[in-house]
Amino acid sequence: xxxxxxxxxxxxxxxxxxxxxxxxxxxxxxxxxxxxxxxxxxxxxxxxxxxxxxxxxxxxxxxxxxxxxxxxxxxxxxxxxxxxxxxxxxxxxxxxxxxxxxxxxxxxxxxxxxxxxxxxxxxxxxxxxxxxxxxxxxxxxxxxxxxxxxxxxxxxxxxxxxxxxxxxxxxxxxxxx
Numbered sequence: 617x618x619x620x621x622x623x624x625x626x627x628x629x630x631x632x633x634x635x636x637x638x639x640x641x642x643x644x645x646x647x648x649x650x651x652x653x654x655x656x657x658x659x660x661x662x663x664x665x666x667x668x669x670x671x672x673x674x675x676x677x678x679x680x681x682x683x684x685x686x687x688x689x690x691x692x693x694x695x696x697x698x699x700x701x702x703x704x705x706x707x708x709x710x711x712x713x714x715x716x717x718x719x720x721x722x723x724x725x726x727x728x729x730x731x732x733x734x735x736x737x738x739x740x741x742x743x744x745x746x747x748x749x750x751x752x753x754x755x756x757x758x759x760x761x762x763x764x765x766x767x768x769x770x771x772x773x774x775x776x777x778x779x780x781x782x783x784x785x786x787x788x789x790x791x792x793x
Contacts, residue, residue, distance in 0.1 A: 718785075720759075767790065
């Protein structure tokens with residue numbers, strides 16, 4: 617049992633006492649929040665909001681300098697990096713399923729939260745807007761329960777605003793860094 621000073625009469629009282637035996641204050645061992653505490657908390661919240669807005673919002677002119685210009689769909693279809701990034705965004709989940717269907721047994725994905733399942737891409741047929749997404753962050757289980765590293769590829773095509781997975785392939789190995 618710890619002894620504290622009553623917040624009203626300042627005499628010794630048990631921290632868990634329901635009332636002060638000297639002055640009758642209820643819960644004398646608990647400290648009530650003061651206006652000062654509230655102001656300090658409010659100041660901390662305001663500082664956090666201002667800090668976040670500075671980090672995220674920043675100066676629009678500086679943001680425009682650091683970012684490459686956005687390409688329209690026709691220009692993006694001619695630029696491998698632009699097209700490949702769009703293909704990754706729109707097709708990673710569907711390509712993952714297509715790769716998993718090729719396994720006879722279990723699949724173990726070895727990518728981390730910040731890794732991309734597909735680390736590379738290349739043109740399959742640029743005129744038809746077909747790209748191949750490539751990765752090696754998975755292992756296929758064999759009939760004996762052992763896992764083997766694989767390289768997988770997934771062909772995707774953009775037609776207008778729609779994307780389609782055309783097919784997937786796998787082979788043993790890992791990509792060179």
